[in-house]
Amino acid sequence: MAEEKSKLQRLLEQGEFVVSGEIGPPKSAAGDGVRHHTEELKPYVDAMNLTDNQTAIVRLSSIAAGIHVMAAGGEPIIQMTCRDRNRIALQSDLLGAYSLGVRNVLCLSGDHQSFGNHQAAKNVFDLDSIQLIKTVRDMRDKKAFHSGEAIKKDEPRFFIGAVANPFADPFEFRVLRLEKKIRAGAQFIQTQCIFDMERFEKFMDLARNRGLHEQAYIMAGVMPIKNAKVAKYMQKNVSGMLVPDGIVERLQKAEDQTAEGVQICIEQIQQLKSIPGVRGVHIMAVAWEEIIPTIVKGAGLLPRPQ
Amino acid sequence: MIVAEAKPLEEILDSLKGMSKVLVAGCGGCVAVCLAGGEKEVGIMASALRMKRELAGEPLVTVEETLTRQCDPEYVKELGKKLDGVDCILSMACGVGVQFLAEHYPDMWVVPALNTKFAGATIEHGLWEERCGLCGECVLAQTGGVCPVIRCAKSLLNGPCGGSQNGKCEVKPNACAWQLIYDRMKSLGRLEQLVEVAEAKDWSKSRDGGPRQVVREDVKIDG
Known part of the structure; x- marks a missing residue:
């Protein structure tokens, strides 16, 4: 199998400020929605995450969705969680995804099943996210399965991503956990949505102190908020997400809250771009994918490099 | 200890349908400590069952016996003397006790009165919490x-x-x-x-390999 670097990896290595987006696969057996979003987004983002049954709700698989993205000319980042598959199924899916042309994988723990639509499900967590990262790396660099057995030919050679949440606790451990992920093999990092800029800057300070910004490409996560109600909901109900009161108030005061939400997101991107060690942004417009072009344009990130 | 709690009474009554004499078997081990299946709970369970069945017009005879431990063959043997005319044993032990009774009395129908929850400890009176995953x-x-x-x-x-x-x-x-x-x-x-980085766990040492055994040759008594 020919060595084939992903576009995402190539652009990051070239030093481009990279933009990725996110597409939530549908709760149905149709791929046209994903293809449609891909067509819409591909001039504006360099790669697209496909979430893996996010919030533990059954959806079209992230790998299948990634194939639809490729069919529509986009670059997929397959999300892979440890919640639903053991090490046998995870490795099998890695082989399958690579054989179909997928080159980027993002390894996560996965949302707990109690948030989803199958709360009586048994979670797996045979591996945790860090052990999954190491597994993907060992398949590539050691040409070996998790058990140590050699992969005799055509090993999967993924560009490996991981997530970091600077807004969960314990705060100081978040940087150590990022370091563990990088040690295990993570090459690019996408962070949780950033609203509390001060805390993120502190996180980046600590990360830079440990030299982590030079060991992995850190992409800052952002999320446009449609209105003050949504901001308040996230503030109260979503663990691991910090939405400062200032943002809620700014939305409340705005005449056009949606436009203000977009403006806030654009300003955040501009601010993030100036933080040393931030190598790109990841835009999570949950169920609002169509706003991504406006944000990318507004943030002055066009045209995208090829 | 093994922490357990009583099943809903309706579920227990359902499992005793058609039975007229039931031995309610308690255990003096963990389930007595966590107030689920000791002598006192056996008494309460037996009288609750009798009352419910009386009200339903299907009176029930109960025999009460609490063993030192249901997970020990030596004590399990003692129950043999109490089984005259008994249709069913309702075990108020953990799942281990229920199975030990079923193994030792192959002709007897044995049903559980408790749901076995976890290996844990008392945090405060009336609150128990899991501490060990027995991995x-x-x-x-x-x-x-x-x-x-x-x-x-x-x-x-x-x-x-x-x-x-x-x-x-x-x-x-x-x-x-x-x-x-x-x-x-x-x-x-x-x-x-x-x-x-903590390596992946070897789950074959956990429940995934079927029932586990601990063998200690040094303490075995060879007859």
Whole structure:
């Protein structure tokens, strides 16, 4: 199998400020929605995450969705969680995804099943996210399965991503956990949505102190908020997400809250771009994918490099 | 200890349908300590069953017996004397006791009165909490004496997920196990130990290989 670097990896290595987006696969057996979003987004983002049954709700698989993205000319980042598959199924899916042309994988723990639509499900967590990262790396660099057995030919050679949440606790451990992920093999990092800029800057300070910004490409996560109600909901109900009161108030005061939400997101991107060690942004417009072009344009990130 | 709690009375009554004489068998071990299946609970269970059946016009005779332990063949044997005319044994022990009774009395119908919950301890009077996942390969030396296998909702071995906030787990009102681990390692000056990547667990040492055995040749008595 020919060595084939992903576009995402190539652009990051070239030093481009990279933009990725996110597409939530549908709760149905149709791929046209994903293809449609891909067509819409591909001039504006360099790669697209496909979430893996996010919030533990059954959806079209992230790998299948990634194939639809490729069919529509986009670059997929397959999300892979440890919640639903053991090490046998995870490795099998890695082989399958690579054989179909997928080159980027993002390894996560996965949302707990109690948030989803199958709360009586048994979670797996045979591996945790860090052990999954190491597994993907060992398949590539050691040409070996998790058990140590050699992969005799055509090993999967993924560009490996991981997530970091600077807004969960314990705060100081978040940087150590990022370091563990990088040690295990993570090459690019996408962070949780950033609203509390001060805390993120502190996180980046600590990360830079440990030299982590030079060991992995850190992409800052952002999320446009449609209105003050949504901001308040996230503030109260979503663990691991910090939405400062200032943002809620700014939305409340705005005449056009949606436009203000977009403006806030654009300003955040501009601010993030100036933080040393931030190598790109990841835009999570949950169920609002169509706003991504406006944000990318507004943030002055066009045209995208090829 | 093994912590258990009573099944809903309706479920127990349902499992005793058609039975006219039931031996309610208690256990003086863990389930007595956690107030689920000791002598006192046997008495309460037996009278509740009799009353319910009386009201339903299907009177029930109960025999009450609490063994020192139901997980020990020596004590299980004692129950033989009490089985005259008994249709069914209602075991108020954990799942181990229920199975031991079923194995020792092959002709007897044995049903459980409890749901066996976990290996845990008393936190305060009336509150028990899980502490050990019985995984077969203890990791407490790596995690400062706090078990992530059972106390983390995702059994994560390399630190907290993104849902840990203000010391709480996002799933339950419980403490985040990794916050507890972090706090302890920090106060003991061992934070760098947590930067080591913990290898994947060998789950074959856990329940995944079927029923496990511990064999100790040195203490075996060969007849």
